[in-house]
Amino acid sequence: MELDFAPLDREEALDAAGTEGLVDAMRYSLLAGGKRIRPVLALATCQALGFPPEELLPTAAALELIHTYSLIHDDLPAMDDDELRRGRPTCHVVYGEDTAILAGDALFAEAMRLVCERQGGGPGVQVGILSELARASGVNGMVGGQFLDLREAGRESAQALRRVHLLKTGRLIAAAVRCALIYATPPPRVDLALRVFARELGLLFQIVDDILDASGSEEAMGKPVGADARKGKVTYVTFYGLERARSLAGESHARAAELIAAVPGPVDDLEALTELIYARQS
């Protein structure tokens, strides 16, 4: 599936002439590499539920567009002020802050458009997926989590820190699984099991992220390590210390592995992904 952000008719094409520079900025960040965890997770869940994964491709791409938009905005000087990501200068360093803000905004709109115009399964399924994406990325999801993170809400308690992680990173990861559930509508028992698994996986992902930021290899990460601590960010490592954070990651991994093993169906890819998220070095 080609992601061309192309205008849809002649009128739109004429109007939009000259926005190529904005599309360049969107592509720059979207095609900068990255692990593609969210789309892969959506496709693997689709497969586990007995559907050909390619049927969920537009939604999988939308998840990556939303993730990319959030990275561009999080990296802005007014937010986390990061200049390097995935081994390359961040979007605002290359294209300027104004274009970076707009590139993020446009990626979110294109993500929604993609589901509206390419996702199969009928309009009922599309609305369900769009609703899930909007909830996962809004004030009660990813954006709310970033707000809490900037306000250092995690400093208050272990529970508060867990909550920040569940929103900031976990919610969109959970959405990857939930979108597949909306598409495949499995029996309630399977649905619930996969939702609980998804929540745990999202938490695990962010704990490992915190550990890698504190102790990973700069070369593998493609960005400076130790940035969280330097910025005074509250992470599992700054809160619990590295050793305890590692054991909490181990416990979260064990729970996730146990949860997914209990789901009937071809869950091999979901199991492999769980291992990858736990053992990753970048």
Place this chain on the structure above:
Amino acid sequence: MELDFAPLDREEALDAAGTEGLVDAMRYSLLAGGKRIRPVLALATCQALGFPPEELLPTAAALELIHTYSLIHDDLPAMDDDELRRGRPTCHVVYGEDTAILAGDALFAEAMRLVCERQGGGPGVQVGILSELARASGVNGMVGGQFLDLREAGRESAQALRRVHLLKTGRLIAAAVRCALIYATPPPRVDLALRVFARELGLLFQIVDDILDASGSEEAMGKPVGADARKGKVTYVTFYGLERARSLAGESHARAAELIAAVPGPVDDLEALTELIYARQS
């Protein structure tokens, strides 16, 4: 209809505790007054097509949420750097740049959620409206227009300037009409006539905006006048001069009035709105 941005279930409510400060910023800008042109236009079009306007209320609200998000982002220091809007300090002045960026992001997500979860007419209509909103606000719409404006693309030619205006402001105004058309599905002839009208109305709105920025009353506008010229922005006034801009507004108004008069049905409110947009002082 209450816009509470509330979490939808107990799990979400627990996770989102602490994001009240972000909701404050969203409300601050959303409830700062403003003319509500886009929602009123959507409702008036719905009525002109023979449907009770309140049936389109969630979409009308979504249009205002998207408009508000675009104002918050456009006002940012990295963009237009405006400190006053509607007589009050802009969102980033009150809540900080980071929160303002996130408030804009979250308003867009909530707009889409609103249509997913509250708009009637069935999922087919919902997907149509969501698609229209995504197209109108994305790279081939509002955000693309803001990019062109920042790059001063309008300096090149009269046609280029018209295009910037059609995207930056016109596209979301057109979407207000188009969403009502998606809801009401009138005969093709009426559909086309209203689309052409909507495009003209969007252009008219922005020409009048340019004129007011150059010659309006600061008290009525609630922000400094002459800001466009000071920032080197390309507007109908800087491009054509005030007198010619006024006559172009007059021509655009005449076209819009003629177009709407030719539409069958109760178009009184649409006619009144056209006059309001032309004659407004703020």
